[in-house]
Amino acid sequence: MTERIPTREGVLAAADSVAGILPPSPLLPVEIGGRNCWVKAENLQPIGAFKIRGAWWRLSNLTESERAQGVVAxxxxNHAQGVAWAARRLGFKATIVMPADAPQVKLEATRELGAEIVTYDRANEDRDDVAANVIAEHGGVLVHAFADPWVIEGQGSAGVEITQQLGRQPSRIIACCGGGGLSAGLAIACPEAKIHPVEPFGWDMVGQSxxxxxxxxxxxxxPRTICDALQPTxxxxxxxxxxxxxxEPGVAVTDEEVRAAQRFAFAKLHLVLEPGGAAALAAALAGKVPFDESSVIMLTGGNTDPSSFAATIAEGE
Structure with missing residues (x-):
């Protein structure tokens, strides 16, 4: 069977579907180093991250027989919560394979949404192998976090919203990047925009690839990174x-640049960002990516541990 390829028509359909259940996330003006641009506050989604988009579009397109099996992610x-949220709303089972050292706030939130959690050792186990074993034993449809064509289209719905909010396509979009699902979706949604993937230092596998x-x-x-959401191998x-x-060529940011971005968002935008959700802003603040008044920086998530966030903010006082 030929693999399905994401299309712009699919992105537009996903945007219509997402618009039917969620209001647009805010597009906010921001000044960085005396220059103006925009930030897309996806951290204000119901699950605290953009991942709700791709999860909703993927699960909405499952067949009845697939829904009966449930889903595995x-x-x-963040993808865990998106899949759990969509599965609960659509009325079927979700099992999520999560690293045992995932932030407690994310583990608890996923469980509260009704998903069953299977943990694994990030250092010694391959997460895809764990998921394959779950499916082999219990069944289920795999909903990949960034390589599923429907998920990519769903993430691209953010680009459709940006275009509607600006009244034109942005000149460039600076995006936090893990496996590249959001960056790919935005590239399809906004063919006139330059796309800048931003990853943690040492984990910039999209940029290197x-x-x-x-x-x-x-x-x-x-190296270890505080950006737990941006660590696919x-x-x-x-x-x-x-x-x-x-x-555009990939950009890597350090933990200290990410912490500075978290502090900036809290002080200037009154927003709480998790480390992975602040990576794109970190690149802009550090002067690692160009931007102008038509550029948009993606703030992709706000699911951060309260104590670590408080410590980060206190560092700047």
């Missing part, structure tokens, strides 16, 4: 194909 927390023209996996000794061929020749 792999996530450190784009530069190499082939998949590059994270090193076994990759590699992107997938579908995402690389959609972004090759379309995305």
């Amino acid at each position: 792999v996530s450190s927390g 784009l530069a190499a023209g082939e998949l590059v996996r994270a090193a076994a000794d990759a 590699a992107t997938k061929p579908l995402n690389l194909a959609l972004l090759s020749g379309r995305a």
